[in-house]
Amino acid sequence: MTNARTQPGEDSKAIAGESPCFAKALAASDIAGIRVCNLSEDEAIAAIERLVAAGGSHYAAVVNAAKLVAANTDDKLKRALLEADLVTADGMSVVWASRLLGHPLKERVTGIDMFERLAARAADRDWAVYFLGARDESVRGTVERLIIAHPKLRVAGYCNGYFKASESAAVARAINESKADLLFVAMGSPAQEYWIAENVGLAGVRFALGVGGSFDHVSGLARRAPQWMRRCGLEWLYRLIREPRRLWRRYLIGNSVFLWLVVRQRFLGSRQ
Numbered sequence: 406m407t408n409a410r411t412q413p414g415e416d417s418k419a420i421a422g423e424s425p426c427f428a429k430a431l432a433a434s435d436i437a438g439i440r441v442c443n444l445s446e447d448e449a450i451a452a453i454e455r456l457v458a459a460g461g462s463h464y465a466a467v468v469n470a471a472k473l474v475a476a477n478t479d480d481k482l483k484r485a486l487l488e489a490d491l492v493t494a495d496g497m498s499v500v501w502a503s504r505l506l507g508h509p510l511k512e513r514v515t516g517i518d519m520f521e522r523l524a525a526r527a528a529d530r531d532w533a534v535y536f537l538g539a540r541d542e543s544v545r546g547t548v549e550r551l552i553i554a555h556p557k558l559r560v561a562g563y564c565n566g567y568f569k570a571s572e573s574a575a576v577a578r579a580i581n582e583s584k585a586d587l588l589f590v591a592m593g594s595p596a597q598e599y600w601i602a603e604n605v606g607l608a609g610v611r612f613a614l615g616v617g618g619s620f621d622h623v624s625g626l627a628r629r630a631p632q633w634m635r636r637c638g639l640e641w642l643y644r645l646i647r648e649p650r651r652l653w654r655r656y657l658i659g660n661s662v663f664l665w666l667v668v669r670q671r672f673l674g675s676r677q
């Protein structure tokens with residue numbers, strides 16, 4: 406995907422081979438119909454650096470079990486994931502599934518970890534960053550904390566994620582006018598994947614990433630699961646205990662359907 410801010414001589418295909426989709430040029434594991442890139446976190450960050458340097462507008466998405474299940478019945482989400490330049494495993498269950506399917510992913514590469522590392526990288530590289538999503542105090546708190554952590558960080562702007570669909574194009578144009586290089590979108594799924602796929606070109610950023618509830622965590626308004634739970638792949642359980650009414654369907658039904666999809670793929674092969 407290219408846009409008006411692409412510089413002469415810049416060509417996204419230079420890094421993507423003949424494929425318009427960077428992910429297709431990388432080793433990947435097909436999980437429930439989505440190609441999840443087999444990259445370590447360091448490799449994912451390096452790949453994103455190359456996307457930023459290549460010019461044009463690119464985006465990455467992270468997937469957990471619930472998102473892969475949703476993409477099975479939601480064509481718009483599926484298309485957004487298939488057209489992403491990079492897809493990584495946000496949930497440990499996706500890594501376990503890749504092992505069961507015989508194409509093991511190196512590791513989990515979460516949205517929030519990439520977000521924090523890319524914010525640091527942006528400060529080093531002088532990339533301007535725009536933050537879109539979450540409630541006002543959350544997005545503002547995120548920006549404040551990141552500026553304290555990285556005083557050289559160039560903030561192109563920020564906006565909460567509670568705008569009407571009819572205001573989307575205006576939000577994207579405002580991002581374009583801000584001359585942001587990176588865009589982080591924290592509006593939850595599938596809203597953030599839809600928004601990025603539809604608007605990344607209009608927003609004119611070099612790279613966009615959907616980061617779910619990350620602004621609530623980075624701002625300190627919500628707590629992330631302790632390290633040991635993250636290591637054991639139990640972050641979902643921590644979140645379920647804290648917000649059972651909102652999340653029980655996503656995790657209990659979502660994880661069961663995901664298991665079924667993976668087992669079916671393992672024994673009957675991919676339907677793709």
Ligand code: UDP
Binds near residue numbers: 566567568593618
């Ligand atoms: N959110 C938003 N706009 C909306 C609905 C939600 O910006 O219309 C924000 C919400 O404030 C929260 C994030 O989206 O910060 C959703 O977080 P969630 O934990 O659902 O994300 P996940 O990482 O689980 O996809």
